[in-house]
Amino acid sequence: MSWGSPRSPQPICAPVEVPWADKGQPSLALLGLGATLSSMALSFPAELPQDCHQLFLAGQQSSGVFQVQPAGSQPFKVYCDMTTEGGWTVIQRRTDGSVDFDQLWDAYKNGFGDLRGDFWLGLEKMHRLIQEGRFNLLIELEDWEGNSQVIQFVFSLGGESTAYTLSLLGPLSGELENAIGDFRQLPFSTRDRDHDLKADTNCAKHLSGGWWFSTCGHANLNGKYFRSIPRQRHERKQGIFWKTWKGRYYPLKSTTMKIQPAALEAEP
Numbered sequence: 460m461s462w463g464s465p466r467s468p469q470p471i472c473a474p475v476e477v478p479w480a481d482k483g484q485p486s487l488a489l490l491g492l493g494a495t496l497s498s499m500a501l502s503f504p505a506e507l508p509q510d511c512h513q514l515f516l517a518g519q520q521s522s523g524v525f526q527v528q529p530a531g532s533q534p535f536k537v538y539c540d541m542t543t544e545g546g547w548t549v550i551q552r553r554t555d556g557s558v559d560f561d562q563l564w565d566a567y568k569n570g571f572g573d574l575r576g577d578f579w580l581g582l583e584k585m586h587r588l589i590q591e592g593r594f595n596l597l598i599e600l601e602d603w604e605g606n607s608q609v610i611q612f613v614f615s616l617g618g619e620s621t622a623y624t625l626s627l628l629g630p631l632s633g634e635l636e637n638a639i640g641d642f643r644q645l646p647f648s649t650r651d652r653d654h655d656l657k658a659d660t661n662c663a664k665h666l667s668g669g670w671w672f673s674t675c676g677h678a679n680l681n682g683k684y685f686r687s688i689p690r691q692r693h694e695r696k697q698g699i700f701w702k703t704w705k706g707r708y709y710p711l712k713s714t715t716m717k718i719q720p721a722a723l724e725a726e727p
């Protein structure tokens with residue numbers, strides 16, 4: 460296991476976007492089985508990887524932006540973070556405050572930002588990637604003193620009818636247990652869709668951005684990007700934070716969230 464390995468550096472030369480064309484060629488044996496050329500020609504362009512890990516298994520080793528197509532979904536672009544062990548599909552990144560994360564439900568549903576910079580992939584795309592599956596979620600946090608923290612857990616994600624409820628699967632340990640406690644299922648909230656667990660407060664409005672808010676105070680990686688602790692008390696609450704690591708009012712320097720199918724050993 461090397462989940463604690465340092466985050467991959469951002470590519471200085473952006474990798475070339477490789478159309479997914481080479482890997483799906485039919486074998487000669489198939490030709491002998493009587494498949495018609497026309498039917499195969501039709502099937503080629505649909506041969507996109509379902510996610511970054513499938514792309515990794517097919518031999519893609521460098522990180523970058525690629526087209527994927529989960530089963531039953533339209534193709535869309537994702538940023539793939541390739542490590543020596545596998546491919547991670549990045550679903551969120553904050554590095555410099557260049558993108559406004561104080562957005563409403565539709566923006567969080569559909570995604571926003573720049574896949575090569577700061578972005579939110581979008582809840583609907585995440586759900587299509589994950590579908591009914593079990594996925595690892597790897598969260599990487601950095602503070603302003605050069606320290607980093609990695610949190611990983613297995614989860615599933617419901618569709619819009621469940622308000623994209625995040626369900627924790629498997630045991631909790633360490634940092635995550637401290638941060639999330641007993642909340643094993645959390646729907647997603649924005650300030651125009653309050654699904655949080657605090658009845659008298661709209662957590663997304665009180666803080667900022669959209670998140671799987673429980674009772675407002677545990678974590679919000681989609682808060683406002685601050686380079687120092689704001690003076691105003693109400694602003695301090697709106698930052699990017701992970702309470703049990705750096706505290707409630709420490710604005711984190713960078714965050715990355717990425718996913719990969721769990722139980723990889725089950726794959727061919």
Ligand SMILES: [Ca+2]
Binds near residue numbers: 653654657658660
């Ligand atoms: Ca509420």
